[in-house]
Amino acid sequence: MSSPPTKTTKNKTTKTAPSRPRDHLSPEDHLEILKQLYLARYFDVRLIKEKRRGRLTGTLYSSHNQEAILVGTLFPLKPSDWISPIHRDMPAFFLKDMRSGWENPDRMGMSIEEVCAQVWCKVGSPGRARDNWSHIGSRAKHIIHSTSMLAGTIPVAAGVVLADRLNGGDAVVLTYNGEGSTAQGVFHEAINFAAVHKLPVITIVENNQWAFGTPLELGCPTPDVATRADGYGIPGLIADGQDVFDVYDKVMEAIEWARAGKGPSIIECKTFRAYGHGDHDDDRAAKYRPQDEVEKGRSRDPIAVCKRYLVERGYLSNADALAFAAENKGAQEAKDDDFPPDVVAYMKKGVDYAIASPSPPAEEGGMWVFSD
Amino acid sequence: MAATQEKTKKNYLTAIREALDEEMERNPDMICLGEDIGLLGGAFGVTEGLMSKFGTHRVYDMPISEAAIVGVGVGACLNGKTVMAEMQFIDFISCGFDQIVNNLATYHYRTAGEVAMPMVIRGPAGGYGGGALYHSQMNEAWFAHSPGIKVVCPSTPFDAKGLMKAALRDKNPVLYFELKQLYRWSAIDEVLPDEDYEVPIGKAAIRREGRDVTIITYGQNVYHCLDAAKKLEEDNIDAEVIDLRSLVPLDEAAIVQSLQKTSRAIVVNEAPRTCGFAGEIVARISETAFQYLDAPVLRVTRMDTPVPWAHSLERYVLPSVEKIAEAARSVCRF
Ligand SMILES: Cc1ncc(C[n+]2csc(CCOP(=O)(O)OP(=O)(O)O)c2C)c(N)n1
Numbered sequence: 001m002s003s004p005p006t007k008t009t010k011n012k013t014t015k016t017a018p019s020r021p022r023d024h025l026s027p028e029d030h031l032e033i034l035k036q037l038y039l040a041r042y043f044d045v046r047l048i049k050e051k052r053r054g055r056l057t058g059t060l061y062s063s064h065n066q067e068a069i070l071v072g073t074l075f076p077l078k079p080s081d082w083i084s085p086i087h088r089d090m091p092a093f094f095l096k097d098m099r100s101g102w103e104n105p106d107r108m109g110m111s112i113e114e115v116c117a118q119v120w121c122k123v124g125s126p127g128r129a130r131d132n133w134s135h136i137g138s139r140a141k142h143i144i145h146s147t148s149m150l151a152g153t154i155p156v157a158a159g160v161v162l163a164d165r166l167n168g169g170d171a172v173v174l175t176y177n178g179e180g181s182t183a184q185g186v187f188h189e190a191i192n193f194a195a196v197h198k199l200p201v202i203t204i205v206e207n208n209q210w211a212f213g214t215p216l217e218l219g220c221p222t223p224d225v226a227t228r229a230d231g232y233g234i235p236g237l238i239a240d241g242q243d244v245f246d247v248y249d250k251v252m253e254a255i256e257w258a259r260a261g262k263g264p265s266i267i268e269c270k271t272f273r274a275y276g277h278g279d280h281d282d283d284r285a286a287k288y289r290p291q292d293e294v295e296k297g298r299s300r301d302p303i304a305v306c307k308r309y310l311v312e313r314g315y316l317s318n319a320d321a322l323a324f325a326a327e328n329k330g331a332q333e334a335k336d337d338d339f340p341p342d343v344v345a346y347m348k349k350g351v352d353y354a355i356a357s358p359s360p361p362a363e364e365g366g367m368w369v370f371s372d
Numbered sequence: 373m374a375a376t377q378e379k380t381k382k383n384y385l386t387a388i389r390e391a392l393d394e395e396m397e398r399n400p401d402m403i404c405l406g407e408d409i410g411l412l413g414g415a416f417g418v419t420e421g422l423m424s425k426f427g428t429h430r431v432y433d434m435p436i437s438e439a440a441i442v443g444v445g446v447g448a449c450l451n452g453k454t455v456m457a458e459m460q461f462i463d464f465i466s467c468g469f470d471q472i473v474n475n476l477a478t479y480h481y482r483t484a485g486e487v488a489m490p491m492v493i494r495g496p497a498g499g500y501g502g503g504a505l506y507h508s509q510m511n512e513a514w515f516a517h518s519p520g521i522k523v524v525c526p527s528t529p530f531d532a533k534g535l536m537k538a539a540l541r542d543k544n545p546v547l548y549f550e551l552k553q554l555y556r557w558s559a560i561d562e563v564l565p566d567e568d569y570e571v572p573i574g575k576a577a578i579r580r581e582g583r584d585v586t587i588i589t590y591g592q593n594v595y596h597c598l599d600a601a602k603k604l605e606e607d608n609i610d611a612e613v614i615d616l617r618s619l620v621p622l623d624e625a626a627i628v629q630s631l632q633k634t635s636r637a638i639v640v641n642e643a644p645r646t647c648g649f650a651g652e653i654v655a656r657i658s659e660t661a662f663q664y665l666d667a668p669v670l671r672v673t674r675m676d677t678p679v680p681w682a683h684s685l686e687r688y689v690l691p692s693v694e695k696i697a698e699a700a701r702s703v704c705r706f
């Protein structure tokens with residue numbers, strides 16, 4: 001990422017690069033990345049099952065098939081970096097700073113207990129069940145609280161790193177957006193500002209080809225969203241959103257660029273929405289999306305892509321690759337023993353905590369309108 | 373024979389859809405703009421069938437930009453079209469706020485009457501469904517406070533269809549608040565007339581006649597008020613319930629007439645208390661009907677908070693049958 005304006009690189013070109021950021025990861029890191037993919041998938045699978053059993057309220061926006069984007073963008077971060085996830089990024093809340101230890105209470109990410117309590121609408125949630133699902137955050141953990149208003153937190157992200165620079169920090173911020181959300185005026189307004197001031201705002205666009213019932217071509221005039229970066233004179237990268245290591249490489253580039261004071265960038269991750277927009281939309285989505293498009297879009301499961309690479313590189317034995325078979329399975333087919341036992345156990349702790357946590361007391365409805 | 377055939381009752385959502393469909397048919401200059409309204413047929417299905425029937429040149433799946441939806445609509449109206457603009461949830465209207473209050477609402481005024489803006493902005497509104505902060509709002513007061521926009525809020529299938537037709541035939545911008553909890557609530561299904569009809573904008577409806585206290589409301593709170601009126605019978609209080617249906621213009625005559633009979637009133641709306649539309653009604657009563665009053669007029673509104681997610685919290689901040697009944701009792705005790 002040497003010379004702005006835009007260098008839109010496709011996956012293939014990076015393969016020939018002599019040394020990629022991923023090549024500096026240890027063998028353990030490689031296996032940890034696979035483990036995190038399993039965890040993100042299991043979280044989703046479990047919630048879909050719980051929702052179908054009627055145990056959850058609210059809409060579930062599945063991140064199935066998009067997990068490589070979450071893991072690949074979060075793994076390169078330092079603990080003090082900030083993120084701004086949105087509706088489809090629920091696992092991001094606990095995946096952030098997983099490298100400091102899944103069980104480490106001081107890590108700069110939410111615990112699985114906190115995230116599950118939020119999903120179960122219980123008082124144990126960091127937001128005390130005041131707003132739903134992904135509308136949580138944590139100032140202490142450097143996670144920006146989203147609203148429903150798409151793209152509405154990108155300027156907030158810019159403000160956070162503006163303040164961080166004033167405070168002498170070197171944090172970057174990752175904001176997550178669907179490709180449909182890039183149509184909002186505030187998407188432009190925020191990135192424009194960040195570019196003017198060379199702020200370390202990295203805009204991740206999860207281009208899953210659909211925005212609710214609207215296909216990409218009716219929301220965006222170009223097939224690549226990343227080319228918008230040209231207008232701001234900032235780098236626009238394209239990553240293979242099914243390949244966690246390609247995402248990792250691109251994000252590492254953008255982070256180095258940003259920490260060097262060179263400013264923002266846009267990283268478009270090409271992927272495909274596996275299910276309906278939300279679980280309420282599964283049946284209708286089966287009608288408005290052509291079946292062959294859906295099958296093709298789901299044909300490169302990020303877990304399978306990752307495993308294949310790890311085996312090729314000798315980080316994972318063939319036997320170990322076959323031990324768990326979560327890939328290419330829908331939420332209903334996937335069973336607990338398709339996942340590593342520690343992943344299932346980790347999630348179980350979250351679910352148990354959430355179920356035991358009470359609903360918030362009614363009077364809290366009137367609290368915290370103003371600070372004292 | 374038609375007489376022996378039982379007419380099917382229709383729900384609130386179908387009533388809105390029929391109005392849109394019939395107006396699209398009647399008015400070749402009408403177009404529809406909104407997110408996911410075509411291929412999908414709308415998040416709730418209100419526009420189902422419109423794109424396949426009228427084509428992609430009259431029904432637009434818009435990029436996710438409320439400012440573009442409204443602003444493009446303004447331009448189309450300027451050039452002779454009638455526009456239905458959908459907000460996927462009325463909460464997202466804030467992202468198009470500038471286009472509405474500064475562009476759309478003022479157009480007729482600042483052009484000394486040269487330009488009319490026949491646009492209806494509609495979208496699902498209201499709480500009581502666990503939709504939390506951004507899928508529960510009733511932000512009608514923002515627009516009632518912006519001169520140049522009419523504001524309506526139907527509570528029955530009959531009114532939903534008739535008000536939508538009136539709104540689409542009106543030369544002025546109309547903000548049409550539809551209650552998503554009423555969309556498919558079968559308890560209020562009703563048979564709709566075969567013939568074309570309008571419900572005039574600016575006319576209230578008496579939903580229940582009574583002698584002792586007037587309960588003034590609109591939207592889904594109409595049903596909470598009717599339940600409260602039932603409860604009040606136990607206290608020998610005979611409540612009259614007025615469903616405003618339109619906020620701008622407001623049917624002051626209906627309110628005054630009722631007060632001449634009851635001399636007591638409460639006003640109920642699910643928006644927050646401060647600067648909510650209920651406050652406006654209290655002010656109008658004070659200006660025009662003070663002489664009929666035997667008690668101060670009370671409001672039952674949402675607390676001055678957002679709408680929280682958890683059921684316990686949501687119930688706590690929103691008006692309820694119990695809170696309404698208690699307010700009515702207290703003005704009757706005064
Ligand atoms: C300002 C605003 N308008 C409309 C919506 C309703 N809405 C929620 S998600 C969504 C589609 C988002 O598509 P995209 O950005 O591609 O993200 P994806 O859901 O595909 O991950 C829409 C229209 C909203 N949340 N905010």
Ligand SMILES: [Mg+2]
Pocket residue numbers: 178179180206207208209210211212
């Ligand atoms: Mg999308």
